[in-house]
Amino acid sequence: SPGRSTQCNKNPESSSQSILVQKHRPSTMSNKGVETEESVLRNDAETSVLQPLLQAAEESKKSNLATIRSIVMKVLSEPKIFAGYDQIKATLQEALSSGGAEGAKLSHSLDLFSYGTYLDYQSNTSQYLDLTTAQTLKLRQLSALTVVQQACLKAFQQKGKGGSKINDGHLATIPYQEFERALQFSNVAENPGLVEDVLVSCLYMGVFRGKLCQQTRSLLLSPRYPIRPRDVPVAQVPIMADQIRSMLSLLQNATSSLELQKDTANNELQTMTAFWKQVEERRKKNESASMMRWDATTDVAFGDASGSGTTRRQKRGRAAASGDQARY
Numbered sequence: 001s002p003g004r005s006t007q008c009n010k011n012p013e014s015s016s017q018s019i020l021v022q023k024h025r026p027s028t029m030s031n032k033g034v035e036t037e038e039s040v041l042r043n044d045a046e047t048s049v050l051q052p053l054l055q056a057a058e059e060s061k062k063s064n065l066a067t068i069r070s071i072v073m074k075v076l077s078e079p080k081i082f083a084g085y086d087q088i089k090a091t092l093q094e095a096l097s098s099g100g101a102e103g104a105k106l107s108h109s110l111d112l113f114s115y116g117t118y119l120d121y122q123s124n125t126s127q128y129l130d131l132t133t134a135q136t137l138k139l140r141q142l143s144a145l146t147v148v149q150q151a152c153l154k155a156f157q158q159k160g161k162g163g164s165k166i167n168d169g170h171l172a173t174i175p176y177q178e179f180e181r182a183l184q185f186s187n188v189a190e191n192p193g194l195v196e197d198v199l200v201s202c203l204y205m206g207v208f209r210g211k212l213c214q215q216t217r218s219l220l221l222s223p224r225y226p227i228r229p230r231d232v233p234v235a236q237v238p239i240m241a242d243q244i245r246s247m248l249s250l251l252q253n254a255t256s257s258l259e260l261q262k263d264t265a266n267n268e269l270q271t272m273t274a275f276w277k278q279v280e281e282r283r284k285k286n287e288s289a290s291m292m293r294w295d296a297t298t299d300v301a302f303g304d305a306s307g308s309g310t311t312r313r314q315k316r317g318r319a320a321a322s323g324d325q326a327r328y
Contacts, residue, residue, distance in 0.1 A: 171223035
């Protein structure tokens with residue numbers, strides 16, 4: 001099917017069948033400024049979809065539960081939203097809290113799409129709304145995103161502990177088995193393409209970037225493109241703060257290493273500059289000495305036995321004077 005690569009090239013962008021190249025990447029995407037601009041446009045597009053829904057939730061928070069349910073169902077079905085469900089819940093919190101069992105289901109479903117996975121849904125379906133086909137796909141996409149986020153965090157932690165560098169240009173290689181556990185397809189053995197279909201939809205939506213390799217049955221994650229964020233539960237804020245501090249420490253260490261390399265390069269540059277300055281001075285000195293020896297030799301030939309160069313210089317001076325008189 002389109003976007004699937006049957007070959008696993010070491011260069012993650014060399015395959016003409018790569019999803020990364022086919023749909024989302026313009027010809028100038030190698031420019032980091034273009035990548036950043038695309039990320040900003042994508043986030044703006046998500047915000048432009050979320051804002052009207054937040055406004056509708058604000059206007060309907062005192063309405064009946066049926067109206068609130070329709071807003072929640074629309075939010076959960078929106079294909080362009082991958083974060084912001086917690087904002088919808090915060091806006092409707094009062095109505096959901098007083099909505100009884102139905103309100104609890106709506107609240108839990110918003111939490112599920114904010115922080116949970118399809119595995120959480122399967123473990124207790126009675127706690128949540130009955131999901132439509134579009135909502136089921138969205139929850140599986142969010143679950144795949146969580147797998148990718150965890151793989152990225154693990155890759156950075158290993159790099160911070162002195163682990164290996166990014167292999168073959170890939171930030172991480174994630175086997176399909178990890179996605180199979182998260183996506184919970186009941187008939188994946190009969191239809192192994194189900195997992196790949198979800199990953200293809202994520203790649204087409206720009207949720208994350210990479211290439212699917214059917215040979216190794218894995219996702220080769222590109223390190224050059226941002227990954228969409230998900231909502232963060234309040235209980236995990238301290239954990240995220242620790243992760244951010246860890247990343248800050250890595251960046252500080254990298255900055256220190258770069259500064260050290262810069263100082264070393266500057267010192268080497270100064271040393272080389274001084275060396276070549278000495279070489280140039282010796283060259284000029286040798287050239288001057290050679291000229292003086294040549295002058296002495298020619299003076300003897302012209303009759304100045306002292307070799308002082310006086311006779312030749314006097315002749316040059318008289319010749320120049322004669323020439324001046326001739327011109328006048």
